[in-house]
Amino acid sequence: MKIGIPKETAAGETRVALIPALVSSLTRSKHEVRIESGAGIGASFTDEEYAHAGAIIVTDARSLYDSSEMILKVQPPQFHPSLKMDEAELIPEGSSYIGFLAPVANPDVVKIFVRRRVTSLAMEYIPRISRAQSMDALSSMATIAGYKSVLLAASRLNKMFPLFMTAAGTLPPAVILVLGAGVAGLQAIATARRLGAKVQAFDPRPAVRDQVKSLGATFIDMELDAQAETAAGYAREQSEEFLKKEQSVIGKRLPNVDVVISTAQVFGKRPPVLITADMVRMMKPGSIIVDLAAEQGGNCELTQAGVTVEHQGVTITGPVNLPASVPTHASQLYSKNVVNLIHQLYQNGTTRPDFTDDIAKGCVITDSGAVTNGTVKQLLSEKGVTFA
Numbered sequence: 001m002k003i004g005i006p007k008e009t010a011a012g013e014t015r016v017a018l019i020p021a022l023v024s025s026l027t028r029s030k031h032e033v034r035i036e037s038g039a040g041i042g043a044s045f046t047d048e049e050y051a052h053a054g055a056i057i058v059t060d061a062r063s064l065y066d067s068s069e070m071i072l073k074v075q076p077p078q079f080h081p082s083l084k085m086d087e088a089e090l091i092p093e094g095s096s097y098i099g100f101l102a103p104v105a106n107p108d109v110v111k112i113f114v115r116r117r118v119t120s121l122a123m124e125y126i127p128r129i130s131r132a133q134s135m136d137a138l139s140s141m142a143t144i145a146g147y148k149s150v151l152l153a154a155s156r157l158n159k160m161f162p163l164f165m166t167a168a169g170t171l172p173p174a175v176i177l178v179l180g181a182g183v184a185g186l187q188a189i190a191t192a193r194r195l196g197a198k199v200q201a202f203d204p205r206p207a208v209r210d211q212v213k214s215l216g217a218t219f220i221d222m223e224l225d226a227q228a229e230t231a232a233g234y235a236r237e238q239s240e241e242f243l244k245k246e247q248s249v250i251g252k253r254l255p256n257v258d259v260v261i262s263t264a265q266v267f268g269k270r271p272p273v274l275i276t277a278d279m280v281r282m283m284k285p286g287s288i289i290v291d292l293a294a295e296q297g298g299n300c301e302l303t304q305a306g307v308t309v310e311h312q313g314v315t316i317t318g319p320v321n322l323p324a325s326v327p328t329h330a331s332q333l334y335s336k337n338v339v340n341l342i343h344q345l346y347q348n349g350t351t352r353p354d355f356t357d358d359i360a361k362g363c364v365i366t367d368s369g370a371v372t373n374g375t376v377k378q379l380l381s382e383k384g385v386t387f388a
């Protein structure tokens with residue numbers, strides 16, 4: 001296949017869908033790799049490195065798209081700022097797309113893909129099964145977000161994280177509360193512990209308790225529901241009653257906490273509000289909330305996505321796209337996920353994914369002029385999206 005990697009066009013996006021070190025992994029399988037000039041520069045990969053690795057450098061986006069049978073991207077297709085058209089319209093008819101897609105939030109892109117008979121594979125829909133772990137871009141990116149969230153907090157906090165015993169006195173360690181101990185939360189715990197902070201964490205899934213403890217953090221005890229987890233390993237949406245109880249347990253801890261890192265998400269739903277405005281007032285002046293759920297609506301009532309606000313001395317920051325702030329490693333992990341997916345689904349020189357594979361059943365969203373993914377079809381129809 002002719003595989004094309006355009007330069008990302010979304011504001012603030014620095015990642016690239018394929019790093020030079022992985023070009024040979026595709027060319028060895030007889031694919032041709034074409035990359036738009038400058039596509040890797042945000043992640044510190046030069047055209048020379050790509051050319052040396054065996055990629056063809058294409059100077060303009062239009063010819064890159066025109067000459068590709070498969071497009072690899074990070075961000076879902078956007079409006080192309082210099083070509084003044086949707087990137088989805090640039091993807092040749094009948095070809096393939098691999099990247100994040102957010103199909104329910106982007107029904108117009110899905111409609112274009114259906115009309116143009118594009119086979120689209122959404123990285124965020126790769127099933128979270130053991131066999132697909134090496135393709136799990138959500139986990140790769142959450143690892144980076146969890147790590148970076150702690151560094152953001154550490155650089156803003158008016159205290160140091162570790163315990164210091166000096167001739168001038170003893171400085172106690174900072175106290176960090178991590179809400180939600182999935183991939184990002186566990187990485188936040190590990191990072192805060194490496195910096196020497198005292199860490200407490202909570203998650204409604206009972207399975208997480210031991211993972212939290214193994215990282216040296218305290219698991220906050222609350223009565224947990226054994227059914228808190230779906231078969232796919234995600235948290236179920238908690239009842240109003242549970243959330244009230246959780247807020248009360250969290251509230252009791254807030255006066256003694258320096259930093260809250262919140263990462264709580266429920267797949268397909270708005271993230272739960274775990275910290276109300278009243279609860280923020282319980283925190284010490286100078287303390288910080290880093291809300292990793294900001295983009296989806298936030299775990300704190302006062303969070304604004306992409307903005308840092310101050311409320312009675314407490315800083316609430318809602319960072320968006322933290323992986324793009326660590327672009328070299330984020331691109332490295334993401335590329336490896338994408339390349340593993342290609343090797344898994346496109347074997348024996350075929351240009352069509354292996355639709356019998358459960359991984360394809362999960363992540364193929366559109367094919368041959370239709371939405372083929374049942375979940376996405378259902379969610380789009382609930383939104384009233386129709387296809388001519």
Ligand code: NAD
Binds near residue numbers: 139
């Ligand atoms: P996520 O980003 O969807 O959610 C983050 C965390 O928020 C989860 O741990 C969830 O339990 C928690 N949460 C939900 N409601 C909450 C509440 N009211 N209070 C506090 N926390 C709350 O999750 P994720 O990190 O993407 O992954 C979730 C789980 O999926 C993993 O921990 C794992 O079990 C599973 N998983 C499996 C694989 C695999 O097998 N390939 C890969 C990744 C993840």
